[in-house]
Amino acid sequence: MKITDIRALKGPNYWSIKRHKLIVIRLNLEELEEFPSNKIDGFYERMRALMPSLHDHQCSEGRPGGFFDRVREGTWMGHIIEHIALEIQTLAGMECGFGRTRSTGQYGIYNVVFAYQEERAGIQAAMCAVNIAQALVDNQAYDLQADICTLSRICEEDRLGPSTSAIVNACVQKGIPYIRLDTDSGVQLGYGIRQKQIQATVTSQTSSLAVELAADKNETKRRLVRANIPVPSGEVIKTENELQDLLRRLDFPLVVKPLDGNHGRGVTTNIRDIETLFNAFLMAKVHSENVIIERFAEGNDYRLLVVNFKLCAVAQRVPARVIGDGSSTISQLVDNVNCDCRRGEGHVNLLTKIYIDEATLCLLREQGLTKDSVLPVGQELYLKRTANLSTGGTAIDVTDRVHPEIRAMAERTARIIGLDVCGIDLIATDITRSLRASKAVVIEVNAGPGLRMHTHPSEGQPRDVGKAIADMLFPETSTPGTSVPGRIPIIAVTGTNGKTTTTRLTRHLIRQAGYVVGFTTTEGVYIGDSLIEEGDCTGPASALQVLQDSSVEVAVLECARGGMLRSGLAFDQCDVGIVTNVASDHLGLHDINSVDEMARVKAIIPESVKPDGYAVLNADNDYTYAMRQDVRCHVALFSMEPASERIVAHYSAGGLAAVFEDGFITLRRGDEQIQVELVNNIPLTFEGKAPFMIENILAAVLGAYCQNIPVDLIARGLRSFVPSFETTPGRMNLFCFRNYCVLVDYAHNPHGIKALGEYIKQAGSAHKVGILTGIGDRRDEDIIDVGRVSADIFDEIIIRFDEDSRGRDTDQIAALISQGIREVDPGKPIQVIPDELAALTYAIQHAQNATLIVHMSDRIYRSVEIVRAFKELEEKGELHPNLLVKA
Numbered sequence: 001m002k003i004t005d006i007r008a009l010k011g012p013n014y015w016s017i018k019r020h021k022l023i024v025i026r027l028n029l030e031e032l033e034e035f036p037s038n039k040i041d042g043f044y045e046r047m048r049a050l051m052p053s054l055h056d057h058q059c060s061e062g063r064p065g066g067f068f069d070r071v072r073e074g075t076w077m078g079h080i081i082e083h084i085a086l087e088i089q090t091l092a093g094m095e096c097g098f099g100r101t102r103s104t105g106q107y108g109i110y111n112v113v114f115a116y117q118e119e120r121a122g123i124q125a126a127m128c129a130v131n132i133a134q135a136l137v138d139n140q141a142y143d144l145q146a147d148i149c150t151l152s153r154i155c156e157e158d159r160l161g162p163s164t165s166a167i168v169n170a171c172v173q174k175g176i177p178y179i180r181l182d183t184d185s186g187v188q189l190g191y192g193i194r195q196k197q198i199q200a201t202v203t204s205q206t207s208s209l210a211v212e213l214a215a216d217k218n219e220t221k222r223r224l225v226r227a228n229i230p231v232p233s234g235e236v237i238k239t240e241n242e243l244q245d246l247l248r249r250l251d252f253p254l255v256v257k258p259l260d261g262n263h264g265r266g267v268t269t270n271i272r273d274i275e276t277l278f279n280a281f282l283m284a285k286v287h288s289e290n291v292i293i294e295r296f297a298e299g300n301d302y303r304l305l306v307v308n309f310k311l312c313a314v315a316q317r318v319p320a321r322v323i324g325d326g327s328s329t330i331s332q333l334v335d336n337v338n339c340d341c342r343r344g345e346g347h348v349n350l351l352t353k354i355y356i357d358e359a360t361l362c363l364l365r366e367q368g369l370t371k372d373s374v375l376p377v378g379q380e381l382y383l384k385r386t387a388n389l390s391t392g393g394t395a396i397d398v399t400d401r402v403h404p405e406i407r408a409m410a411e412r413t414a415r416i417i418g419l420d421v422c423g424i425d426l427i428a429t430d431i432t433r434s435l436r437a438s439k440a441v442v443i444e445v446n447a448g449p450g451l452r453m454h455t456h457p458s459e460g461q462p463r464d465v466g467k468a469i470a471d472m473l474f475p476e477t478s479t480p481g482t483s484v485p486g487r488i489p490i491i492a493v494t495g496t497n498g499k500t501t502t503t504r505l506t507r508h509l510i511r512q513a514g515y516v517v518g519f520t521t522t523e524g525v526y527i528g529d530s531l532i533e534e535g536d537c538t539g540p541a542s543a544l545q546v547l548q549d550s551s552v553e554v555a556v557l558e559c560a561r562g563g564m565l566r567s568g569l570a571f572d573q574c575d576v577g578i579v580t581n582v583a584s585d586h587l588g589l590h591d592i593n594s595v596d597e598m599a600r601v602k603a604i605i606p607e608s609v610k611p612d613g614y615a616v617l618n619a620d621n622d623y624t625y626a627m628r629q630d631v632r633c634h635v636a637l638f639s640m641e642p643a644s645e646r647i648v649a650h651y652s653a654g655g656l657a658a659v660f661e662d663g664f665i666t667l668r669r670g671d672e673q674i675q676v677e678l679v680n681n682i683p684l685t686f687e688g689k690a691p692f693m694i695e696n697i698l699a700a701v702l703g704a705y706c707q708n709i710p711v712d713l714i715a716r717g718l719r720s721f722v723p724s725f726e727t728t729p730g731r732m733n734l735f736c737f738r739n740y741c742v743l744v745d746y747a748h749n750p751h752g753i754k755a756l757g758e759y760i761k762q763a764g765s766a767h768k769v770g771i772l773t774g775i776g777d778r779r780d781e782d783i784i785d786v787g788r789v790s791a792d793i794f795d796e797i798i799i800r801f802d803e804d805s806r807g808r809d810t811d812q813i814a815a816l817i818s819q820g821i822r823e824v825d826p827g828k829p830i831q832v833i834p835d836e837l838a839a840l841t842y843a844i845q846h847a848q849n850a851t852l853i854v855h856m857s858d859r860i861y862r863s864v865e866i867v868r869a870f871k872e873l874e875e876k877g878e879l880h881p882n883l884l885v886k887a
Helices: 030-034 043-050 052-056 066-073 077-091 119-138 144-158 162-173 208-215 217-226 240-246 274-285 330-338 358-366 404-417 465-473 499-511 540-548 561-567 595-602 622-630 645-652 691-705 711-720 750-760 780-791 810-824 836-845 860-875
Strands: 002-009 022-028 099-103 109-115 178-180 186-189 196-199 234-237 254-258 268-271 291-295 300-307 310-318 321-323 380-382 394-397 421-428 441-447 490-494 517-520 524-527 530-534 554-558 574-579 609-618 634-639 656-661 664-669 672-678 733-736 740-745 767-772 796-801 830-835 851-856
Touching: 002 119, 002 561, 022 077, 022 119, 043 052, 043 066, 043 119, 052 066, 052 077, 066 077, 077 099, 077 109, 077 119, 077 144, 109 119, 119 144, 162 178, 162 186, 162 465, 178 540, 196 465, 208 217, 208 404, 208 441, 217 234, 217 404, 217 441, 234 240, 240 274, 254 274, 268 274, 274 291, 274 358, 300 404, 300 465, 310 404, 310 465, 321 330, 404 421, 404 441, 490 499, 490 691, 499 517, 499 554, 499 574, 499 691, 499 711, 517 540, 524 540, 530 540, 540 554, 540 561, 561 595, 574 691, 595 622, 609 622, 609 691, 622 634, 634 645, 634 691, 645 656, 645 664, 656 691, 664 691, 672 711, 691 711, 691 750, 733 860, 740 836, 740 860, 750 780, 750 851, 767 780, 767 836, 780 810, 796 810, 796 836, 810 830, 830 836, 836 851, 836 860
Parallel strands: 490 554, 490 574, 517 554, 574 609, 609 634, 634 656, 740 851, 767 796, 767 851, 796 830
Antiparallel strands: 002 022, 022 109, 099 109, 178 186, 186 196, 234 291, 254 268, 254 291, 300 310, 300 421, 310 394, 321 380, 421 441, 517 524, 524 530, 656 664, 664 672, 733 740
């Protein structure tokens, strides 16, 4: 067996709307399709022996041991791999409980789907699971622990640190989405103009001046002294000579620390002799050119966290320590402490491992000890001079014991420095007493303080400091109708045909209210009026560009099925989800083999609409109309048939609808009827001759109306949206010459061509020429149907080919289209001109009077260039029937 494809989904998707982080592998079982688990000798026993923890998997049996029963009775290897992938992630510290396995309809090929926490770990788990299953099949020994260690390492490397995750989790609880900006701790909270960003606990609101000030320990002390905040006396020096001179003014004990250090690096405390002082000075010089020498303050070490200038948590920090057992060496005691599963490298785990470094060895030597010394039973030994968690210290929560004077002093300190998130290091003999009585002094002020000592103290009550920061960044509002903080309105548009025009028109209507709109289409990504990326931009990466732009007030996103299947949606929910229609196209790709399955893909959009939002659905299309049954939001329907039973029942029951009625775009709800605009006044309808455009207009009007755009502004937008190559490239781009017209359109599937044909038949042209092709990766029947539909519309057909025939022989494409044409009209004139632009040039050069040339193009921009070149020649009077525009 082998994996033939692997994808990581990151948003609402085909497999689950609620579970966004899923791995999907396409698994070919090969010969194992004939061998379920009960037909493989010893497989069940070997699996139980290698992975006994799979007993907890209930599977469809709904009880512990249920999965093992399925294996014993017989199940296919894809199902087994799904459970192995979930379990090895769990054993590596990543709880993942969702999975499913489904046949693709092809012999031996399955889609295996399972949840992940970290993407790289999820992909690795997929590959490991297949290897484990194969080893069990082959009765080969397997090092399961090595896989678990690898997954654990990847998880540690990739997951958010405890401080960042505390803020992110609090924001998620508030309903605020997030986007990781890098592989470290950079995170965007919220979308568009309402976003905030964090880098660990430094926020986009944090003053850069305050950060600079906090990094300058000497200037920080100077300002605190000026404000009567107690600090230890001391000075900044650079040289040993300055140190000797300073000794005349300061008495032992002393503290030495780098001027711009952090995390306790290079800090030595409680220095009581000259030799230790000079060694400490040299160690501090490694980290900073300037060194602070100050009086050592006696007492306990506390970290006070001030958020938004309010004290919200206090922890007493205890230096890294071991306790003797009478037999183990100090080195062995450290190893035992480091076996605590809470300890890890750096700041990733709740506690940090203790390392015996030069500073530790120096501290031991002062006490006449080495790392091989054995401590008596119960003797406590501190291994560091500082209490930083980053050097292995622990924390005890004392928030509720802080004296009011110390609380007020901490809040004043944060304001003096100007830090929105401020960590204050305080030494005091007893934090429950007043400033004077506790001999409290501020020894340092920190920007970007760590949170884990508060969220996961070794002792005492955890504090939800992440929520305090989230509430500061996104304060709650009591204003009625106000949206969730951090969110902008998102209108998502999908469907088989019409979604690009609907997207562009919806954007135009919303823009009438003065909003900055970011939108994505098959032509590119737009922010306001600026095209920032050209190309087919209907996938999640393009949507993220819009959602990450801090100027965007409303997002209108075209969502094609490819991106939804490949990665899921880029957003967790939308305010309006529009589905224009569902028809036969792109079938046979990505294991979507029927229109019903394609409808399930498109349904991702309406099912992702938030509860108070709207799913805008085409009531005239059976597939879209059926989607109303599975949504958790309001439903708005649109229809070209105002008297249809579906529409009347919907608006009579109080539902919102848009219909084409008595020549008007009309909104209906209950007895209310609003005529928005006369269709003949809307340029996009081509004087009402393009019914499919009216459908797009109905959808767009509902999209704007559901976002509270006033009806008069919607009507103004409908009148001012003039179809052209600039506003709707590749959608009904009509160019009229003196004796004929050329229509350039992107229509490429039977449903789209048929809709276009409704306009063509009303266009009044005596002779209609169609230039078209079949798309190579479509099914034979779909390409044949292109021929059938086209034969019913055109008097003459030119078959051309795309530059990329997608793996199919072009002669076969021509033969299939011709077959469809001949089934309808055996005598229909057919030509094959392989190059698209040459085909267009030929049709223009041979145009008869009153001809309409309909060029269904893959190269829209180049095709329009050719048409415009001919138009320019005609205007100059230079057009000659034998003149060839270079393709």
